[in-house]
Amino acid sequence: MINKLVSEIKKKNAPIVVGLDPMLNYVPKHIQEKAFAQHGETLEGAAEAIWQFNKAIVDATYDLIPAVKPQIAMYEQFGIPGLVSYKKTIDYCKEKGLVVIGDIKRGDIGSTSAAYAVGHLGKVQVGSKSYAGFDEDFATVNPYLGSDGVKPFIDVCKEEKKGIFVLVKTSNPSSGEFQDKEVEGRPLYELVGEMVSKWGEDCMGDDYSYVGCVVGATYPEMGKVLRKLMPKTYILVPGYGAQGGTAKDLKPYFNEDGLGAIVNSSRGIIAAYKQDAYSKFGEENFADASREAVINMKNDINSIF
Numbered sequence: 001m002i003n004k005l006v007s008e009i010k011k012k013n014a015p016i017v018v019g020l021d022p023m024l025n026y027v028p029k030h031i032q033e034k035a036f037a038q039h040g041e042t043l044e045g046a047a048e049a050i051w052q053f054n055k056a057i058v059d060a061t062y063d064l065i066p067a068v069k070p071q072i073a074m075y076e077q078f079g080i081p082g083l084v085s086y087k088k089t090i091d092y093c094k095e096k097g098l099v100v101i102g103d104i105k106r107g108d109i110g111s112t113s114a115a116y117a118v119g120h121l122g123k124v125q126v127g128s129k130s131y132a133g134f135d136e137d138f139a140t141v142n143p144y145l146g147s148d149g150v151k152p153f154i155d156v157c158k159e160e161k162k163g164i165f166v167l168v169k170t171s172n173p174s175s176g177e178f179q180d181k182e183v184e185g186r187p188l189y190e191l192v193g194e195m196v197s198k199w200g201e202d203c204m205g206d207d208y209s210y211v212g213c214v215v216g217a218t219y220p221e222m223g224k225v226l227r228k229l230m231p232k233t234y235i236l237v238p239g240y241g242a243q244g245g246t247a248k249d250l251k252p253y254f255n256e257d258g259l260g261a262i263v264n265s266s267r268g269i270i271a272a273y274k275q276d277a278y279s280k281f282g283e284e285n286f287a288d289a290s291r292e293a294v295i296n297m298k299n300d301i302n303s304i305f
């Protein structure tokens with residue numbers, strides 16, 4: 001799957017990923033009203049509304065982008081109906097040829113991680129049959145429990161030819177509370193980066209490992225250090241746009257070949273119609289606003305090369 005991700009990035013000339021993080025208040029009134037007319041103001045109604053919202057955005061942007069990153073929390077808040085919309089979104093994006101990065105941030109003791117890995121990336125055995133549960137192409141993994149919490153994901157990736165992005169340095173303001181602490185004279189995120197690089201050594205695609213990492217766009221100096229430390233590791237870069245990360249900060253996240261990183265924007269794309277810059281589209285044409293926001297993001301990121 002890392003080879004598909006890289007080849008789609010090259011084909012579309014777009015090292016970007018659209019984050020499908022649908023809050024109900026981003027969903028235009030006309031979509032909410034239709035969903036509530038069918039299902040009432042219920043969890044089912046909300047889940048239908050976010051699914052229709054996602055579908056319209058995917059239809060308007062899929063030809064421009066290599067990948068999407070649905071954030072599972074946004075679906076889980078609507079309980080089981082929300083998770084059904086998460087799954088519908090994954091399946092639809094795959095039908096459209098997109099690589100799907102499930103932002104699930106899982107990681108636990110080994111046996112529990114194994115179940116997460118099977119549920120999201122692998123297949124679960126039921127008697128003589130096996131079933132893919134959510135079936136994302138990549139998942140994000142929290143490495144805080146150490147190797148035995150991460151290895152089950154890698155094992156499933158090997159079997160299924162999928163991939164993971166392991167949190168190394170996150171984009172949020174307080175990420176330094178733990179991640180920047182010095183351990184043996186070096187910041188913890190560097191040690192985690194080295195581990196990720198090591199885990200990825202025997203997980204190589206053509207040019208990059210399918211064990212990738214997450215480094216926030218909001219910490220460019222650290223991105224530069226980590227890029228050098230882990231040259232074969234693909235970096236998923238959240239924090240562009242709504243969190244303040246800018247294109248000019250992002251060059252050091254890429255290798256000389258212009259590859260090695262993929263930049264996420266969620267609110268900046270899916271809620272573009274709410275921004276002044278895209279107000280000409282109006283709420284009815286929210287998906288066209290998202291398309292223009294994708295084009296602008298792509299040009300912005302490509303301007304650094």
Ligand SMILES: O=c1ccn([C@@H]2O[C@H](COP(=O)(O)O)[C@@H](O)[C@H]2O)c(=O)[nH]1
Pocket residue numbers: 019021071103169170171172214215216238239240241242243264265266267268
């Ligand atoms: O370090 C991290 C890891 C993950 N995220 C996730 O990415 C998106 C960002 O959304 P924006 O609207 O573009 O800010 C969201 O799903 C986060 O959970 C992150 O921001 N930082």
